[in-house]
Amino acid sequence: MLRKIKKIVAGEEKVDGAGVSLTRVIGKPNVHDFDPFLMLDAFDHKDPEKYTKGFPWHPHRGIETVTYLLEGEIEHGDSLGNSGVIRNGDCQWMTAGSGIIHQEMPQAAPRMLGTQLWVNLPAKDKMTVPKYRDFKNTDLPQINNDDCRVKIIAGQYDGRTGPMEDITVQPTYLDVTVKPGAGFTFETDPHDTLFIYIYSGTLLFKADRDKELPTRVAALFEAGDELHVKGGEKGARFLLFAGKPLKEPIAWGGPIVMNTKDELALAFEEINKGTFIKEHQPDGSVTSSKVHEDYYR
Numbered sequence: 001m002l003r004k005i006k007k008i009v010a011g012e013e014k015v016d017g018a019g020v021s022l023t024r025v026i027g028k029p030n031v032h033d034f035d036p037f038l039m040l041d042a043f044d045h046k047d048p049e050k051y052t053k054g055f056p057w058h059p060h061r062g063i064e065t066v067t068y069l070l071e072g073e074i075e076h077g078d079s080l081g082n083s084g085v086i087r088n089g090d091c092q093w094m095t096a097g098s099g100i101i102h103q104e105m106p107q108a109a110p111r112m113l114g115t116q117l118w119v120n121l122p123a124k125d126k127m128t129v130p131k132y133r134d135f136k137n138t139d140l141p142q143i144n145n146d147d148c149r150v151k152i153i154a155g156q157y158d159g160r161t162g163p164m165e166d167i168t169v170q171p172t173y174l175d176v177t178v179k180p181g182a183g184f185t186f187e188t189d190p191h192d193t194l195f196i197y198i199y200s201g202t203l204l205f206k207a208d209r210d211k212e213l214p215t216r217v218a219a220l221f222e223a224g225d226e227l228h229v230k231g232g233e234k235g236a237r238f239l240l241f242a243g244k245p246l247k248e249p250i251a252w253g254g255p256i257v258m259n260t261k262d263e264l265a266l267a268f269e270e271i272n273k274g275t276f277i278k279e280h281q282p283d284g285s286v287t288s289s290k291v292h293e294d295y296y297r
């Protein structure tokens with residue numbers, strides 16, 4: 001059965017971090033609809049004033065953050081001692097797990113165009129070992145045919161598999177460009193959450209009598225095993241996200257997302273006490289690390 005549009009969201013203009021303008025496409029108000037996805041922020045700026053103040057040191061726990069940058073440059077560093085640069089077509093998939101403190105600082109560029117997605121972690125993995133994975137543009141498989149170009153960040157398309165594999169919710173994350181009037185089909189498990197975000201152009205939806213959606217909106221779909229879309233007059237570029245819903249309680253406080261209010265309160269207490277960052281021992285036990293005290297200041 002073809003998937004029909006269930007909900008269209010345009011998102012809200014927000015300022016976050018130390019003063020970064022962004023569009024919060026999905027977030028707290030519609031979190032249960034998009035489970036296991038928590039948040040999608042979109043950035044598109046030509047004026048560096050809108051983004052270079054960045055996101056200075058801040059904590060995360062219980063989630064994964066996925067930064068995918070089409071244009072521009074973001075420098076990052078974290079409490080594990082990692083640092084690097086994400087640029088032009090690269091993707092960084094960070095598992096915050098038991099806790100990470102990091103900063104994400106966009107650098108001035110002719111244009112900053114990209115998104116950050118938050119994927120929830122199930123209760124059993126909320127306190128897992130934190131992990132960073134950086135994928136260069138060239139690490140991400142691309143499929144080109146007469147109708148479209150599909151870049152795979154996670155999951156599978158047309159027999160190819162993206163590099164991002166060891167994630168509990170096994171999401172699919174595709175960057176799709178369809179030519180004007182050309183079609184794109186995607187098969188899913190019928191009850192997986194599926195949504196898209198249109199970066200540019202317009203898209204027509206077969207199951208909704210060719211209803212046309214404009215740039216910069218997200219569409220969430222009803223259950224079904226196939227999505228069929230067609231590029232509008234100028235074609236379209238969109239991101240596609242699919243994943244199994246976790247169906248667990250959500251306790252969300254800023255950059256930390258747990259299952260219960262007590263877990264959330266504990267996280268903030270640990271930030272205040274300087275015991276937020278954990279060390280994972282070989283026997284599976286977890287202790288608070290004092291190594292990274294500097295990051296709490």
Ligand code: CO
Pocket residue numbers: 055058060065102104
């Ligand atoms: Co962050």
